[in-house]
Amino acid sequence: xxxxxxxxxxxxxxxxTEKKALLDVDLHLNEGDFxxxxxxxxxxxxxxxxxxxxxxxxxKGSIEIxxxxxxxxxxxxxxxxxxxxxxxxxxxxxxxxxxxxxxALAYRRGKPRTLRWGVTSAEKKQYRDxxxxxxxxxxDRMSSKVGLLSGGQRQALTLLMATLQKPMLxxxxxxxxxxxxxxxxxxxxxxxxxxxxxxxxxMMVTHNMKDALxxxxxxxxxxxxxxxxxxxxxxxARLTVEDLLKMFKTxxxxxxxxxxxxLSQ
Amino acid sequence: MEIINYFVDLAGSFPKLFNxxxxxxxxxxxxxxxxxxxxxxYRILEVSxxxxxxxxxxxxxxxxxxxxxxxxxxxxxxxxxxxxMLAGLVTGVFHTTMGIPAILSGILTxxxxxxxxxxxxxxxxxTAVSVNKYTLLxxxxxxxxxxxxxxxxxxxIVTILLVIxxxxxxxxxxxxSLRATGANQAMSRAQGINTELNKVVGLMFSNGxxxxxxxxxxxxxxxxxVNMGRGAIVIGLAAVIIGEVVFGKFKPFRGIAGKLLAxxxxxxxxxxxxxxVIWMGLNTNDLKxxxxxxxxxxxxFPHWKGKLAARKAAREAMNGGNGHA
Numbered sequence: 001x002x003x004x005x006x007x008x009x010x011x012x013x014x015x016x017t018e019k020k021a022l023l024d025v026d027l028h029l030n031e032g033d034f035x036x037x038x039x040x041x042x043x044x045x046x047x048x049x050x051x052x053x054x055x056x057x058x059x060k061g062s063i064e065i066x067x068x069x070x071x072x073x074x075x076x077x078x079x080x081x082x083x084x085x086x087x088x089x090x091x092x093x094x095x096x097x098x099x100x101x102x103x104a105l106a107y108r109r110g111k112p113r114t115l116r117w118g119v120t121s122a123e124k125k126q127y128r129d130x131x132x133x134x135x136x137x138x139x140d141r142m143s144s145k146v147g148l149l150s151g152g153q154r155q156a157l158t159l160l161m162a163t164l165q166k167p168m169l170x171x172x173x174x175x176x177x178x179x180x181x182x183x184x185x186x187x188x189x190x191x192x193x194x195x196x197x198x199x200x201x202x203m204m205v206t207h208n209m210k211d212a213l214x215x216x217x218x219x220x221x222x223x224x225x226x227x228x229x230x231x232x233x234x235x236x237a238r239l240t241v242e243d244l245l246k247m248f249k250t251x252x253x254x255x256x257x258x259x260x261x262x263l264s265q
Numbered sequence: 266m267e268i269i270n271y272f273v274d275l276a277g278s279f280p281k282l283f284n285x286x287x288x289x290x291x292x293x294x295x296x297x298x299x300x301x302x303x304x305x306x307y308r309i310l311e312v313s314x315x316x317x318x319x320x321x322x323x324x325x326x327x328x329x330x331x332x333x334x335x336x337x338x339x340x341x342x343x344x345x346x347x348x349x350m351l352a353g354l355v356t357g358v359f360h361t362t363m364g365i366p367a368i369l370s371g372i373l374t375x376x377x378x379x380x381x382x383x384x385x386x387x388x389x390x391x392t393a394v395s396v397n398k399y400t401l402l403x404x405x406x407x408x409x410x411x412x413x414x415x416x417x418x419x420x421x422i423v424t425i426l427l428v429i430x431x432x433x434x435x436x437x438x439x440x441x442s443l444r445a446t447g448a449n450q451a452m453s454r455a456q457g458i459n460t461e462l463n464k465v466v467g468l469m470f471s472n473g474x475x476x477x478x479x480x481x482x483x484x485x486x487x488x489x490x491v492n493m494g495r496g497a498i499v500i501g502l503a504a505v506i507i508g509e510v511v512f513g514k515f516k517p518f519r520g521i522a523g524k525l526l527a528x529x530x531x532x533x534x535x536x537x538x539x540x541x542v543i544w545m546g547l548n549t550n551d552l553k554x555x556x557x558x559x560x561x562x563x564x565x566f567p568h569w570k571g572k573l574a575a576r577k578a579a580r581e582a583m584n585g586g587n588g589h590a
Binding site: 053069075076080081082084086090091092093094095096097100101104105106108109111112114115117118119122161 | 341349434437440441442444445448449451452453454455456457458459460584
């Protein structure tokens with residue numbers, strides 16, 4: 001479903017702010033895989049996700065989604081294959097537009113946008129049912145501006161929007177990091193539910209080691225722009241957070257440096 | 266003593282003001298159409314586009330030249346609209362393909378348009394289109410007439426048609442994607458929207474409408490002038506802001522159509538107020554300075570309001586200690 005073939009990326013090459021973000025990332029995902037991605041500060045977790053999403057073009061290597069080579073495609077053209085949820089709840093939705101307008105935008109992902117009416121009454125009914133599933137009462141506020149929603153509500157909505165058109169790949173970039181623990185838990189449960197029900201292939205970056213082990217069928221750990229650990233479902237089931245930290249130390253030759261990760265222990 | 270005399274004189278010249286108000290309202294209607302164009306970039310796309318100072322004069326120049334060469338005013342206005350779109354396209358390419366900041370892109374196009382507008386008018390600074398010689402849609406001559414050829418009638422019709430069109434357009438699938446582009450670019454791209462293309466289209470559409478207003482203004486005043494767009498963006502912004510401040514509180518003015526109507530009414534209010542201020546004795550040479558200051562104050566208002574609210578919240582947090590931040 002996803003083939004990341006030895007990609008590399010250096011930001012601002014040849015300048016004082018040069019940053020070798022990805023050295024050699026190689027990762028293949030099968031259909032239905034749910035991979036959690038962990039790693040220290042600046043390991044390249046989000047950069048890997050953004051490389052797949054097309055926020056920037058990679059310097060080396062290639063990326064295939066569902067058999068299509070997307071390496072040179074701009075971000076907006078890759079969107080038809082991807083559902084995305086961002087770390088910042090403000091990023092995934094348009095604050096000045098209504099809930100139903102936001103959903104209608106997501107519903108048309110990967111389709112030509114014509115001069116037909118932007119939100120039809122038939123689809124409104126569909127959105128209402130989908131929103132009701134969130135159990136946040138949003139189905140009764142469909143013509144409210146998204147800017148009036150809380151961070152957790154916006155993140156839940158973004159998640160729903162990402163799966164409204166079944167994506168080949170769902171990219172979750174620390175999408176619960178900005179939420180309070182209780183809301184984060186809710187959004188994670190919803191994430192799992194949506195992935196299971198739609199049988200989605202997904203990549204989830206997280207700083208929470210416990211979540212990384214608890215969710216998904218595979219975990220990869222990045223360090224200095226490379227994948228240093230790749231754990232399958234069976235191994236995951238047996239591992240504890242302490243085991244994972246030990247594995248990291250052996251594989252990287254250093255301690256783990258992720259402030260948020262350590263704080264969340 | 267002097268001040269009393271001033272007011273006595275003022276009261277005496279009240280009929281004069283009354284005589285001038287219809288003209289101010291008609292001008293307001295024309296600039297309201299221009300301001301609707303500005304609204305597309307300033308409020309929907311969230312870019313400040315200074316192309317308009319040039320493209321309004323382009324619209325005027327094109328319309329004047331075509332009309333004196335025997336074209337109908339309808340055809341002349343259509344071509345003016347297209348010329349404005351072309352100006353917007355240039356700014357859009359500067360901004361997206363060439364990566365120049367939007368505000369600078371507009372300034373560059375505006376500067377270039379000065380030369381182009383002179384060329385359109387065969388290297389003359391102005392071109393007369395007298396209502397005596399040509400059939401025009403609007404003319405200031407009939408502005409006080411209580412007949413069907415009063416220019417305010419076609420201007421009101423054009424404004425209403427434009428608002429209806431915009432309401433439809435910004436509710437279509439494509440129009441929604443334009444609004445999304447202005448609201449959140451990262452989100453828009455994640456939903457497969459070509460934000461760069463949308464910015465270009467928005468700039469073209471906006472400048473097309475501005476040029477159309479230029480074509481109307483030329484007919485209304487009976488001539489086109491290469492300098493007629495100087496400070497147009499500020500008048501456009503003034504109309505947008507006055508419309509929002511005066512009508513924003515009322516529910517009928519919340520939707521897209523309502524907001525655009527408020528912009529048009531904002532422009533009318535602007536011109537009526539200007540007329541009153543001139544009547545009260547303001548030197549017309551000081552007008553642009555006054556307008557700039559008033560717009561600056563209105564633009565600063567939300568900023569100050571936010572600061573005040575933040576300071577108040579901080580004070581409450583310090584005093585209360587257990588307040589909800």
